[in-house]
Amino acid sequence: MAKLGELASLxxxxxxxxxQLTFDIMFNDPAVYERVKRSGVVSREAISRIYRLPQEQVLFFFVDNALAIKASIPRPIFQGDVGDTDSHGGQQYAPLITLNIP
Incomplete structure (x- = not known):
């Protein structure tokens, strides 16, 4: 078992x-990318659960030729609105790092 943060290059x-927020999970090694993809751990359902959204609000896809996984979700607070603590959305990836990949 390994953490996603240990397997992904970015x-x-x-x-x-x-x-909207977008998430990029990128890999240097095709075998590692395939391992994560086949595990099913990183999925629309997982993003939905982690970010507490209905699945239909999660755009999710694998980009095989780029060895990448992409997802987009609505921002919980619009950029620059009162209460926005991450104007650039650059800190929202943190919960993904600790996902366990078999």
């Missing part, structure tokens, strides 16, 4: 406009 989040 895990990041960022704004996809003022109302």
């Amino acid at each position: 895990i990041r989040s960022k704004n996809a406009g003022p109302f």
Whole structure:
């Protein structure tokens, strides 16, 4: 068992406009990417559960030719609105780091 943060070469989040966040999980090694993909641990359902959203609000896809997993979700607070503590969305990836991958 390994943590996603140990397997991925990059895990990041960022704004996809003022109302959306996007997550990128990237790998250097095709075998490691396939391991994570086949595990089923990183999925639309997982993102939905982690960020407490209905599954239909999660855009999720694998980008095989880039060895990447991508997801987008609505921002919980619009960028720059009162209460927004992460204007650029760059800190929202943290819960993904500790996902256990068999």
